[in-house]
Amino acid sequence: xxxxxxxxxxxxxxxxxxxxxxxxxxxxxxxxxxxxxxxxxxxxxxxxxxxxxxxxxxxxxxxxxxxxxxxxxxxxxxxxxxxxxxxxxxxxxxxxxxxxxxxxxxxxxxxxxxxxxxxxxxxxxxxxxxxxxxxxxxxxxxxxxxxxxxxxxxxxxxxxxxxxxxxxxxxxxxxxxxxxxxxxxxxxxxxxxxxxxxxxxxxxxxxxxxxxxxxxxxxxxxxxxxxxxxxxxxxxxxxxxxxxxxxxxxxxxxxxxxxxxxxxxxxxxxxxxxx
Amino acid sequence: xxxxxxxxxxxxxxxxxxxxxxxxxxxxxxxxxxxxxxxxxxxxxxxxxxxxxxxxxxxxxxxxxxxxxxxxxxxxxxxxxxxxxxxxxxxxxxxxxxxxxxxxxxxxxxxxxxxxxxxxxxxxxxxxxxxxxxxxxxxxxxxxxxxxxxxxxxxxxxxxxxxxxxxxxxxxxxxxxxxxxxxxxxxxxxxxxxxxxxxxxxxxxxxxxxxxxxxxxxxxxxxxxxxxxxxxxxxxxxxxxxxxxxxxxxxxxxxxxxxxxxxxxxxxxxxxxxxxxxxxxxxxxxx
Numbered sequence: 226x227x228x229x230x231x232x233x234x235x236x237x238x239x240x241x242x243x244x245x246x247x248x249x250x251x252x253x254x255x256x257x258x259x260x261x262x263x264x265x266x267x268x269x270x271x272x273x274x275x276x277x278x279x280x281x282x283x284x285x286x287x288x289x290x291x292x293x294x295x296x297x298x299x300x301x302x303x304x305x306x307x308x309x310x311x312x313x314x315x316x317x318x319x320x321x322x323x324x325x326x327x328x329x330x331x332x333x334x335x336x337x338x339x340x341x342x343x344x345x346x347x348x349x350x351x352x353x354x355x356x357x358x359x360x361x362x363x364x365x366x367x368x369x370x371x372x373x374x375x376x377x378x379x380x381x382x383x384x385x386x387x388x389x390x391x392x393x394x395x396x397x398x399x400x401x402x403x404x405x406x407x408x409x410x411x412x413x414x415x416x417x418x419x420x421x422x423x424x425x426x427x428x429x430x431x432x433x434x435x436x437x438x439x440x441x442x443x444x445x446x447x448x449x450x451x452x453x454x455x456x457x458x459x460x461x462x463x464x465x466x467x468x469x470x471x472x473x474x475x476x477x478x479x480x481x482x483x484x485x486x487x488x489x490x491x492x493x494x495x496x497x498x499x500x
Numbered sequence: 501x502x503x504x505x506x507x508x509x510x511x512x513x514x515x516x517x518x519x520x521x522x523x524x525x526x527x528x529x530x531x532x533x534x535x536x537x538x539x540x541x542x543x544x545x546x547x548x549x550x551x552x553x554x555x556x557x558x559x560x561x562x563x564x565x566x567x568x569x570x571x572x573x574x575x576x577x578x579x580x581x582x583x584x585x586x587x588x589x590x591x592x593x594x595x596x597x598x599x600x601x602x603x604x605x606x607x608x609x610x611x612x613x614x615x616x617x618x619x620x621x622x623x624x625x626x627x628x629x630x631x632x633x634x635x636x637x638x639x640x641x642x643x644x645x646x647x648x649x650x651x652x653x654x655x656x657x658x659x660x661x662x663x664x665x666x667x668x669x670x671x672x673x674x675x676x677x678x679x680x681x682x683x684x685x686x687x688x689x690x691x692x693x694x695x696x697x698x699x700x701x702x703x704x705x706x707x708x709x710x711x712x713x714x715x716x717x718x719x720x721x722x723x724x725x726x727x728x729x730x731x732x733x734x735x736x737x738x739x740x741x742x743x744x745x746x747x748x749x750x751x752x753x754x755x756x757x758x759x760x761x762x763x764x765x766x767x768x769x770x771x772x773x774x775x776x777x778x779x780x781x782x783x784x785x786x787x
Binding site: 240 | 502503507513514517518521522524528582585593594597598599600603606607608609610611612613614617622628661664665673676677722725728742743747750756759760763764774778
């Protein structure tokens with residue numbers, strides 16, 4: 226057996242079983258979501274059933290689902306804008322700041338990303354209610370940057386470090402101001418990196434659960450991750466096919482986007498420290 | 501000067517939204533604050549003393565350890581294998597990698613509800629599968645979330661399932677960061693297979709891999725989504741971890757001060773991971 230063939234066998238032998246196990250839950254969700262509600266409990270109908278889209282229709286038209294998606298997107302967009310406004314300048318400065326100070330500050334900001342929401346949600350819930358933001362999307366827009374900003378600064382630092390200093394110096398010699406060089410040279414080159422930050426920041430926001438379940442109390446203001454487990458399960462509707470549809474609808478596009486931006490994410494994530 | 505101007509908004513923001521609440525959490529843990537108030541009577545270490553005497557809390561620390569240690573041990577082995585298999589291109593890699601990334605890309609609060617259905621007492625797909633294989637009987641099958649041991653195993657499985665893709669991705673970055681020349685040099689010196697892996701590849705990718713592992717530990721030990729949605733700490737508090745117990749005490753029971761005290765028991769772990777990260781980040785930079 227040749228070395229190449231042995232390697233191929235190792236690759237498929239490992240990757241295929243893992244892919245099946247890791248993706249199977251989504252396949253089963255898809256199957257369940259297409260079943261008529263009455264058939265999901267029958268083992269004899271595991272794979273043979275009369276497929277229907279009525280669960281999707283019910284979910285989209287008779288529950289708060291669309292509203293929760295809208296809320297998640299609104300919060301996501303607002304948080305992305307705030308995060309970029311704060312993290313872009315900081316990430317750039319930290320990448321260019323030579324020596325110990327810059328590096329320590331960068332690592333220090335990154336470490337705040339490790340402080341978990343489960344440690345801060347109790348004091349923040351008090352602050353939110355003192356500010357009369359309880360049960361309002363503004364509470365999430367205010368609090369979410371606490372984890373998106375450190376995360377975004379870290380990624381951006383990695384991207385900016387990969388841009389040669391000489392490019393900027395050339396622009397300065399050509400009469401560009403420091404800020405002009407930033408806006409005209411650095412930002413356009415790092416556009417893919419910035420887009421990566423936008424996407425992963427947005428997904429962090431959509432994924433967040435602890436703050437959303439603590440601060441938001443009324444159904445109309447829920448975000449996706451909280452609306453589905455609270456209203457679709459504990460509400461009057463306990464229909465599993467509809468819930469499976471509710472999980473699949475946001476999951477598949479997000480996975481596609483992750484896959485497309487994965488290599489850039491790795492560059493930024495590991496580039497900040499390991500370059 | 502310009503640098504300070506560019507960085508200060510970020511520092512200010514983080515100070516206000518992470519630093520200040522952290523201080524507030526410490527303050528609250530020494531008070532008798534209840535829902536609806538930002539302050540409460542100062543009671544010193546009473547919250548901590550009360551919790552340390554509470555068997556549910558002591559068990560919750562043990563559960564947190566089990567939940568984190570077992571799930572992350574599984575993750576390290578699986579992600580290590582996967583990363584080595586994925587590093588070189590082969591036909592079909594794109595689609596297989598897409599499948600492998602799915603659990604990480606999908607919102608975990610939602611996929612955890614999916615598992616609530618997969619673990620259903622009447623219609624669990626896992627049970628159906630095992631019945632088909634004649635491994636369990638249709639009348640006397642396991643209730644995945646119904647008994648303490650099964651419930652713990654079930655939430656550990658979901659946590660491992662959702663962390664494997666992230667660890668794989670970072671391990672891959674670690675392997676990819678080894679320059680081709682090192683590989684060639686090792687080959688010329690006659691190092692192959694396991695020997696090369698042990699003496700050349702492993703030490704070089706270790707710093708990045710360790711960062712991934714430390715991340716996995718922090719995000720598992722401090723996250724509450726999986727146990728909260730699947731078991732809410734039950735049955736009989738057998739899957740109660742620090743985070744779910746803090747949530748139940750602080751929000752559901754309204755004992756904000758005591759909930760804050762419970763959450764603060766995560767600090768030693770965070771401090772340890774922080775020191776470890778600093779150590780490895782520096783080492784990675786030297787190599």
